[in-house]
Amino acid sequence: MQLTKRQEALIRSLSSRHGRRGSEFCICDGLRSSREILRLRPDLVEILILRDGVGVPEESPVEPVILSGQEFERVSRTVVSSQGIIVVARRPETVPPEAPVSGPFVLLLDRVGDPGNVGTILRTARAAGLREVWVTRGSADPYSDKVLRSASGAQFALSVREHGTLDEVVALLRAKGFRRIFRTAPGGGRNVFTEPELFTDSVVVLGNEGAGAGEIPGAVNVLIPMPGDTESLNVAQAATVILFEHVRRTCAAAV
């Protein structure tokens, strides 16, 4: 089976940021993330391309297109690197703003821009048991190939909700009953390890790599204590500390 002209055109359009932005599809070329998409949401898979010799995944929802090494190279040039598999899938359904929030606390990323950071946070949030992660407008596209790869396809296991700017998102969450907004700030604030209400009807905001999180009237600053002489943690590491502080408290409560 060969790629149709329509499929080729779709893949080509997904190779540019502009083409991805407007599209209802996304393209993924990581082995692990592709397998996760096939496993979690086979209903969304549109095209599966394999390099000749790469094993066909057990349950393939569509007939795979097998390409010779050379043909595969030509197609895969549209994505960053390649492990012999490409999946084109529909993006999961967008959750409308009025949909209820799953869980007692919301992790909100404010314009986190590095695809590797956004992907790592999504993967870690999934491992920590979250059902959704919120992002503000201006964050890295959660469905770009880089974010899909570093998230190991977690986008297909949890909802990524984007409902506007930081102000808009905070107003929406307050209207939904989230009374406490905690904003991570390296400068100072309450200790994340001792703040008792960190995960009670609360929103924890992590900010852009350079600028940090935007100002939020009424928010409480929290910090991750750092005995070392570093000025800050990478945002994905900060998110990990907070997500697993939540897991730790939940475990302790369960014992």
Added chain:
Amino acid sequence: MQLTKRQEALIRSLSSRHGRRGSEFCICDGLRSSREILRLRPDLVEILILRDGVGVPEESPVEPVILSGQEFERVSRTVVSSQGIIVVARRPETVPPEAPVSGPFVLLLDRVGDPGNVGTILRTARAAGLREVWVTRGSADPYSDKVLRSASGAQFALSVREHGTLDEVVALLRAKGFRRIFRTAPGGGRNVFTEPELFTDSVVVLGNEGAGAGEIPGAVNVLIPMPGDTESLNVAQAATVILFEHVRRTCAAAV
């Protein structure tokens, strides 16, 4: 000031893995990591190259070589990407095996291969207040340009100790009085959040991205509880959880 022929040759040799491996120098092209090297260990800086227009760092230990955009491009092709600054520095002094260990617990990376993971772990370990990180032979070169960049130069603030294979390193640490060896394993084991002796005369081993940590006779397996349906965390995230569990306990003890 222009690059001398000897400097050009040194930079060229550092562009290959082979050249780096045997060298007493390393090359760094990240803005943040370069600044950290200049600040932390000016005595080790051999060459500082700036693209015309990039501000000269406040206290430069050597006379900077300012290159035009075009010349800079030619030189910087030896490194992955560029922010207008290149630092060539001597690697910090190797710590001999007999040197005492700093701290009550050792973080040991067993053949962690991804440069981004090793760098992120070093940066996070520094933030968590560790003075050293141990790695086994076969881990990513801690002084490669990629690891330097993702570590933000933490290699120049803490010691990275490499004393052989996993077996050799574990034997050395046991001989130094580290009685408890904890090995992170996704399969099962004691909970890192409740194991009371996790950081008492202990070694916590994190393993290779694919294969995990090697077998260690007498080691105790520990796991990071994961409520989500993921099979595992990225090794840098696992290290972050463990490092900041240590910070949390230390904070709590200090209060």
